[in-house]
Amino acid sequence: MKQAIAAISALVIADAFVWILVCAPRAASHPELYFLDVGQGDAEFVHAPGNIKMLIDGGPDNRALKELALLVSPMDRYIDIVALSHPQTDHMNGLIDVVKRYRIGVFIWNGERGAAKSFSDLKAVLEEAHVPMVTVREGDAIRYGESRVQVLGPSAARLNAREINEDALVLRFEGGGLTALFTGDVGEKTEKELRANNLRSRVLKVGHHGSKHSSSELFLKAVAPAVAVIEVGKNSYGHPTAQVLDRLAAADARVFRTDRNGTVKIEEKDGRLVISTRR
Amino acid sequence: MHLHDIAFYAAAFFLAGVIAVTSGLSFPLAAMSALLLAVFLCYAAYAVRSPRARWLGVCALALVLGAGYAAWHGARHEESAAFAANAPILFSGVVHRDPVRADTQELDVMLEPPYRGMVRVSASRYPEFFYGDTLRVRGVVRPLEGDRAGRLRKDGIVGTVRYAEIERVGTGKRSPFLAGLFALKRGVIANFERALGPEQAAFLAGITLGERGSFDASFQNAMAQSGTTHLVALSGYNISVIAVAVSAMAAWCVSRRWAFALTLVVIAGFVCMTGAEASVVRAALMGGVLLLAKHIGRVYSVRNAIAYAALLMAVQNPLVLRFDVGFELSFLALLGIVYLAPALKQLFRLGNESGILSWRENIATTIAAELAVTPLLLIYFGRASMVGVIANVLLLGIIPFTMALGFMLGLLGFFSHSLALLLGAALHALLAYELWVIQFFGSFGKGIQGSLGVTGAAVYYAALVAFVWYGKGAVRKADGLRAREKTI
Numbered sequence: 182m183k184q185a186i187a188a189i190s191a192l193v194i195a196d197a198f199v200w201i202l203v204c205a206p207r208a209a210s211h212p213e214l215y216f217l218d219v220g221q222g223d224a225e226f227v228h229a230p231g232n233i234k235m236l237i238d239g240g241p242d243n244r245a246l247k248e249l250a251l252l253v254s255p256m257d258r259y260i261d262i263v264a265l266s267h268p269q270t271d272h273m274n275g276l277i278d279v280v281k282r283y284r285i286g287v288f289i290w291n292g293e294r295g296a297a298k299s300f301s302d303l304k305a306v307l308e309e310a311h312v313p314m315v316t317v318r319e320g321d322a323i324r325y326g327e328s329r330v331q332v333l334g335p336s337a338a339r340l341n342a343r344e345i346n347e348d349a350l351v352l353r354f355e356g357g358g359l360t361a362l363f364t365g366d367v368g369e370k371t372e373k374e375l376r377a378n379n380l381r382s383r384v385l386k387v388g389h390h391g392s393k394h395s396s397s398e399l400f401l402k403a404v405a406p407a408v409a410v411i412e413v414g415k416n417s418y419g420h421p422t423a424q425v426l427d428r429l430a431a432a433d434a435r436v437f438r439t440d441r442n443g444t445v446k447i448e449e450k451d452g453r454l455v456i457s458t459r460r
Numbered sequence: 461m462h463l464h465d466i467a468f469y470a471a472a473f474f475l476a477g478v479i480a481v482t483s484g485l486s487f488p489l490a491a492m493s494a495l496l497l498a499v500f501l502c503y504a505a506y507a508v509r510s511p512r513a514r515w516l517g518v519c520a521l522a523l524v525l526g527a528g529y530a531a532w533h534g535a536r537h538e539e540s541a542a543f544a545a546n547a548p549i550l551f552s553g554v555v556h557r558d559p560v561r562a563d564t565q566e567l568d569v570m571l572e573p574p575y576r577g578m579v580r581v582s583a584s585r586y587p588e589f590f591y592g593d594t595l596r597v598r599g600v601v602r603p604l605e606g607d608r609a610g611r612l613r614k615d616g617i618v619g620t621v622r623y624a625e626i627e628r629v630g631t632g633k634r635s636p637f638l639a640g641l642f643a644l645k646r647g648v649i650a651n652f653e654r655a656l657g658p659e660q661a662a663f664l665a666g667i668t669l670g671e672r673g674s675f676d677a678s679f680q681n682a683m684a685q686s687g688t689t690h691l692v693a694l695s696g697y698n699i700s701v702i703a704v705a706v707s708a709m710a711a712w713c714v715s716r717r718w719a720f721a722l723t724l725v726v727i728a729g730f731v732c733m734t735g736a737e738a739s740v741v742r743a744a745l746m747g748g749v750l751l752l753a754k755h756i757g758r759v760y761s762v763r764n765a766i767a768y769a770a771l772l773m774a775v776q777n778p779l780v781l782r783f784d785v786g787f788e789l790s791f792l793a794l795l796g797i798v799y800l801a802p803a804l805k806q807l808f809r810l811g812n813e814s815g816i817l818s819w820r821e822n823i824a825t826t827i828a829a830e831l832a833v834t835p836l837l838l839i840y841f842g843r844a845s846m847v848g849v850i851a852n853v854l855l856l857g858i859i860p861f862t863m864a865l866g867f868m869l870g871l872l873g874f875f876s877h878s879l880a881l882l883l884g885a886a887l888h889a890l891l892a893y894e895l896w897v898i899q900f901f902g903s904f905g906k907g908i909q910g911s912l913g914v915t916g917a918a919v920y921y922a923a924l925v926a927f928v929w930y931g932k933g934a935v936r937k938a939d940g941l942r943a944r945e946k947t948i
Contacts, residue, residue: 194889196886242563242585243563243658243674246658247658247659250657250658250659255656255657255660255884255885255888256881256885258654258655258881270586274585274586277586281650281653281654282653282654282658282661283654284877298586298587299585299586299587301587302586302587302588
């Protein structure tokens with residue numbers, strides 16, 4: 182009798198738990214940006230109103246997946262857009278685990294295959310999951326409600342040069358008073374070409390983990406970020422370099438680093454940027 | 461002496477001979493010791509006129525057989541031709557086992573001529589390689605050294621390779637049946653991962669399929685400190701869940717004989733699919749004996765089943781007794797549960813009722829298993845949990861239920877993602893609780909720390925045996941009293 186009561190009580194509690202999960206998907210009322218702590222690599226997550234979710238790059242391993250699990254309800258297994266800036270392992274490998282575990286609306290990329298062997302694995306899991314793979318170029322845009330993602334690069338001319346870092350997707354998000362620029366690993370060459378666009382953004386994902394060959398003074402002047410986030414981990418390249426840190430200080434940007442601050446969350450409330458970190 | 465007693469003692473002495481030689485004792489010395497023991501026992505039998513002692517003396521000769529077999533096995537498995545020291549070589553081989561995947565991949569590659577033997581290659585997470593792939597590898601083959609050498613040799617490994625260049629040049633060069641089983645396992649794990657968060661999916665894959673590759677270091681530490689690592693070592697729980705499910709389903713459509721055969725086949729398939737680690741092979745062999753005993757209407761002897769399982773495993777690979785920590789922990793824990801738990805129940809007056817979620821049974825079996833394995837944990841790992849009893853009592857009642865739902869989720873995911881998601885939501889509650897218990901008790905620090913030499917362990921186990929002996933007497937006395945009370 183006692184065992185029956187215990188079993189029924191456990192079932193009722195479990196049932197209530199399931200219904201809470203089913204009925205209460207976590208939806209953002211205003212855009213939230215997350216710069217995920219994935220070590221030496223890039224992974225950014227944009228959660229826009231209407232429960233629109235976009236993941237830009239996946240880092241070098243499964244840390245992006247673990248971070249995603251903390252940001253998205255366990256019952257919510259759908260990501261609207263997965264973007265690969267360029268096919269290098271520190272941006273790409275983590276996406277393989279994400280695509281295996283979530284349903285993806287669309288995969289956007291610059292169309293370049295690159296030399297990394299793991300690209301074949303990524304392509305295979307995308308094809309197996311029947312995810313549309315869409316090549317985007319400068320001038321393309323994605324819009325949902327008040328949220329907009331502009332593709333600022335690469336241009337067709339840039340792609341002809343076949344420089345893997347410089348050919349990275351450059352995306353600008355705008356919505357709910359929040360603007361953010363995601364630059365992949367582009368360097369000064371591409372930054373010079375990008376200055377022809379409106380780059381002004383309150384948040385900047387610093388290029389190439391803070392390499393001295395990116396984030397030129399003129400580029401930072403064009404972007405004029407209030408907050409700059411450097412996605413970096415342990416590395417032998419000296420990232421982020423002192424030169425970039427000095428340039429960001431000169432540009433009056435408040436700097437956050439995932440190696441020191443962990444995952445960085447940025448949202449906009451009443452005209453102000455609200456920033457929180459989690460290590 | 462009964463035939464089943466003779467069989468048990470012969471197996472026990474055979475195993476003792478295997479352990480002696482694999483621990484470093486030379487065969488001539490082991491054989492001489494066995495002969496002396498046999499002579500002593502036979503003389504004792506003559507002196508006290510005990511046929512039992514005479515039979516023990518005869519059984520002691522099996523020690524010579526065991527030692528001889530272990531020596532022959534060791535001589536037969538020579539290492540391959542020596543590899544050039546510290547110089548990269550180019551070799552080809554076939555992935556011989558299902559790779560272990562974590563942040564990297566561990567590939568056991570059976571070498572092709574001119575080389576012989578098997579090497580363990582550590583590769584980056586991607587691209588993924590699979591059982592049966594033919595690989596061309598360029599790297600330095602390092603010889604086996606240190607504490608790991610025995611364990612790797614037990615797995616048939618002759619060298620290790622790291623930071624190699626690896627290229628797949630072919631596929632499908634091994635058993636298509638096993639390849640199919642491994643693909644099924646990957647599919648089941650993928651279904652877990654699509655319905656649950658990564659930590660929960662990893663834990664569920666651990667308790668159902670013994671997959672531990674996805675656990676990060678902090679979680680492994682939490683399991684060790686909470687005394688719950690055994691939950692992800694496949695055991696009798698897994699075998700019994702499968703056996704009950706298959707028998708129940710088969711009983712609807714086939715005869716009892718075919719249901720029995722089908723259950724054995726499915727259990728064998730599960731063992732192969734999960735990599736045939738020592739604990740699950742032991743459980744499967746014992747489970748098979750139990751099913752057979754029920755099927756043919758014979759009495760099941762746990763003692764003989766344990767000896768039979770250990771004997772078969774030692775014959776297949778004598779090194780497993782000495783170098784497979786999982787094997788040793790699994791057998792010791794089982795011996796503790798079978799022999800120590802009844803004495804503990806008597807000592808703590810737990811009675812025969814199991815209680816809610818079998819808490820009384822779980823306390824006795826947990827304490828018994830912990831007492832049985834603690835010396836080994838101290839010898840191998842330098843620590844043992846102090847809070848394992850509480851953590852396990854809080855978990856053991858619901859783990860089988862979680863396993864059963866997990867298997868259902870793993871299979872349901874092949875047919876309907878939406879239904880799998882719903883079932884995943886129910887499992888989410890159970891898994892969240894289980895992970896919380898592990899993390900909570902894992903934060904209690906490192907527990908008992910230190911080392912225990914072989915002498916210390918021998919004294920400890922002698923004390924345990926004495927306690928079991930005493931406990932058996934007490935249980936018999938209590939049963940006798942209860943029987944008299946009933947009569948009155």
